[in-house]
Amino acid sequence: EAGVAQSPRYKIIEKRQSVAFWCNPISGHATLYWYQQILGQGPKLLIQFQNNGVVDDSQLPKDRFSAERLKGVDSTLKIQPAKLEDSAVYLCASSLQSGSYEQYFGPGTRLTVT
Amino acid sequence: GQQLNQSPQSMFIQEGEDVSMNCTSSSIFNTWLWYKQDPGEGPVLLIALYKAGELTSNGRLTAQFGITRKDSFLNISASIPSDVGIYFCAGLRTNAGKSTFGDGTTLTVKP
Numbered sequence: 001e002a003g004v005a006q007s008p009r010y011k012i013i014e015k016r017q018s019v020a021f022w023c024n025p026i027s028g029h030a031t032l033y034w035y036q037q038i039l040g041q042g043p044k045l046l047i048q049f050q051n052n053g054v055v056d057d058s059q060l061p062k063d064r065f066s067a068e069r070l071k072g073v074d075s076t077l078k079i080q081p082a083k084l085e086d087s088a089v090y091l092c093a094s095s096l097q098s099g100s101y102e103q104y105f106g107p108g109t110r111l112t113v114t
Numbered sequence: 115g116q117q118l119n120q121s122p123q124s125m126f127i128q129e130g131e132d133v134s135m136n137c138t139s140s141s142i143f144n145t146w147l148w149y150k151q152d153p154g155e156g157p158v159l160l161i162a163l164y165k166a167g168e169l170t171s172n173g174r175l176t177a178q179f180g181i182t183r184k185d186s187f188l189n190i191s192a193s194i195p196s197d198v199g200i201y202f203c204a205g206l207r208t209n210a211g212k213s214t215f216g217d218g219t220t221l222t223v224k225p
Contacts (some may be wrong), residue, residue: 042202045212
């Protein structure tokens with residue numbers, strides 16, 4: 001079974017530029033999560049989708065971050081414009097359904113904002 | 115918001131030694147999870163705990179769900195070099211489906 005795929009693996013941009021990350025969850029997984037992991041910290045949930053609907057985006061900085069999950073499969077996370085403090089690893093995870101403890105994580109995208 | 119406190123922040127041990135780490139919270143959780151993260155990878159689930167007082171093992175790993183539901187412990191016995199990594203606890207309220215993660219315990223094992 002293929003795992004969660006993410007791309008790109010690394011991205012370096014200047015502040016005020018835009019960036020987008022892509023995630024392909026495990027086939028059949030209804031729930032998709034985006035986490036931000038700052039160096040030295042645990043993952044922090046940004047947004048949770050159930051199929052193509054948003055379940056929780058309470059910690060998403062909506063003035064600059066946006067995410068979508070068209071057709072309930074792949075998802076993209078966008079930052080526009082980026083700030084220095086957005087430097088982090090962005091992890092995508094998926095699970096069979098909302099509330100399931102078994103979240104499977106992708107390898108992440110390491111973003112550096114200069 | 116909710117916060118999980120993991121301790122210790124880092125550990126340096128000799129191969130073969132046992133390791134203990136813990137996670138505490140001011141909030142009650144229905145489920146406690148322990149993950150391991152290797153460099154350049156996402157976290158991988160090691161053990162899940164669903165009931166207060168529950169003790170669960172996975173090979174050399176043993177974890178316990180605290181009676182108060184506000185804490186959890188992870189023990190690793192007879193450590194080996196591949197145990198190196200960052201161990202995260204996460205609390206989950208299953209009705210909300212959202213995991214809150216601690217900041218991790220970094221484990222270094224010297225051969």
